[in-house]
Amino acid sequence: MSRAEAAAESAEEAGAAADTAEAVAAPAARRPGPLWTFGLLRSEIATTVRRWRTLALLGVLAAVPVLIGIAVRIETRGGSTAGGRHGEGPAFITQITNNGLFLVFTALAATLPFFLPMAVGVVAGDAIAGEAGTGTLRYLLVAPAGRTRLLLTKYATVMAFCVLATLVVAVSALAVGALLFPLGDLTTISGTRIGFADGLGRALLIALVVAASLVGVAALGLFVSTLTDSGIAAMAGTVGLLIAVQICDQIPQLHALQPYFFPHYWLSFADLMRDPVYWDDLQKNLGLQGLYAAVFGSAAWARFTAKDISA
Numbered sequence: 001m002s003r004a005e006a007a008a009e010s011a012e013e014a015g016a017a018a019d020t021a022e023a024v025a026a027p028a029a030r031r032p033g034p035l036w037t038f039g040l041l042r043s044e045i046a047t048t049v050r051r052w053r054t055l056a057l058l059g060v061l062a063a064v065p066v067l068i069g070i071a072v073r074i075e076t077r078g079g080s081t082a083g084g085r086h087g088e089g090p091a092f093i094t095q096i097t098n099n100g101l102f103l104v105f106t107a108l109a110a111t112l113p114f115f116l117p118m119a120v121g122v123v124a125g126d127a128i129a130g131e132a133g134t135g136t137l138r139y140l141l142v143a144p145a146g147r148t149r150l151l152l153t154k155y156a157t158v159m160a161f162c163v164l165a166t167l168v169v170a171v172s173a174l175a176v177g178a179l180l181f182p183l184g185d186l187t188t189i190s191g192t193r194i195g196f197a198d199g200l201g202r203a204l205l206i207a208l209v210v211a212a213s214l215v216g217v218a219a220l221g222l223f224v225s226t227l228t229d230s231g232i233a234a235m236a237g238t239v240g241l242l243i244a245v246q247i248c249d250q251i252p253q254l255h256a257l258q259p260y261f262f263p264h265y266w267l268s269f270a271d272l273m274r275d276p277v278y279w280d281d282l283q284k285n286l287g288l289q290g291l292y293a294a295v296f297g298s299a300a301w302a303r304f305t306a307k308d309i310s311a
Helices: 003-030 034-050 052-077 102-111 115-134 137-145 147-180 196-212 215-225 231-248 266-273 280-306
Strands: none
Touching (some): 034 052, 052 147, 102 147, 115 215, 115 231, 137 147, 147 215, 196 266, 196 280
């Protein structure tokens, strides 16, 4: 072996050693920190909100209070009772004509049984399955996000959408109520009078409780999303389970199981309009949502961390 060949071989060995050292040091250098995690969360929220599907869902949610307000206004001008001839309609609807703030409570009561959870189910069902279907899930894991970190980020994104969707309904209802009906002091379910500022604070608290009531649906949708690589199948499965549970919650023969269904205490937020506030059903609702979040969140983590990512 000539001196030149020996020198070339030594250079190759030195280069290989350098490459190995760089590869070993790369994971430590690329280990994501808090700022990187916050950036990932911000990116996920921005991507979710910018989708046309999400904007369409928010548009539908914002339109519900408008339709309710216009319908009540037309019936009021026609001399009919706001709640219908037999008092049908969501809770608080008979009070809208006296105070537009009641439109916030009515809109939340009208959207919570189906529209809000359906929107959350669509977003949650698409969280993981949608990425797998478009072939971007593998790149997110190489970023490096890590499966646990990515799953938590996805769930936090869905929860942010829960808050956003609920606030869209509440703000739309407040704007329509202020335009079509008078605002001022309001009467609670208990018959006492509270100021407008106090009523506005309770409306905000009710909106946050409604958003928290969707925690179980978000966890369920995320779990379903880890079971398939098709976003459409995950969304349809989540919404289908939601409808099935809603039906079961109305069957009298299942009364022994109904307190364990996640939508059973959804409308307990009405107790925040009592004076004093009744906390029993509210605590049961929040505790039940936390239980569903823990069970299905753990199931989603167990499934996702063991899943073979092929897309």
